[in-house]
Amino acid sequence: MNVFFDVDATLIADDRSLRPHVHEVFEKLLQDGHDIYIWSGxxxxxxxxxxxxxxxxxxxxxxxxxxxxxxxxASLGVEPKPDFCIDDHMEIIMAFGGVTVMPYYYPNQRDQEMLRVYEAIQKAAN
Ligand SMILES: [Mg+2]
Structure with missing residues (x-):
């Protein structure tokens, strides 16, 4: 699937630090044959x-x-179309499908949202 990740409050906190498990989940998605895209409003x-x-x-x-x-x-040059989106805004998920995440504003090493995202993608792909 073409998996599209939002940036702010999805992958990074307000201080631009990376959410826990991002590298690990991206690696697993690639191994599973998915293509990962990043987009931001x-x-x-x-x-x-x-x-x-x-x-x-x-x-x-x-x-x-x-x-x-x-x-x-098309006018924004988004190609291919998203199959599965990950976003802290419900509106994007309602438009394109996928899963919302708890907004990630502050660094928190115990945050496990990305692991839940991986499971949701696995489920959607099967
Ligand atoms: Mg966001």
Missing amino acids: VGLRWDVIKQHNLQDKIKNCFVKPLWGHHERL
């Missing part, structure tokens, strides 16, 4: 991707349509 986030050394695990990075979700995919 506030622009292209290559800075975050490189800061956390995620560039080798992702296929591409896009701007996420915050309105006119499906209609604007």
Whole structure:
């Protein structure tokens, strides 16, 4: 599947630190044959991707349509279409499918949301 991850409060906290288990889950998704994309409503986030050394695990990075979700995919150059999204905003999941996560605002080493995300993707893929 084409798996699309949001950035702020999904993969990183307000201080830009990485949510626990991101590298581990990305690795497992790649092993399972999925393609990982990162998108954000506030622009292209290559800075975050490189800061956390995620560039080798992702296929591409896009701007996420915050309105006119499906209609604007082409004009934003989002290709391929998302099959499964992970986002702290329900609106995106309602538009494209996937799973919401508890917003990650502050560093918390006990956060396990990414492990739950992996299970949800596995379930959706089977
Ligand atoms: Mg977000």
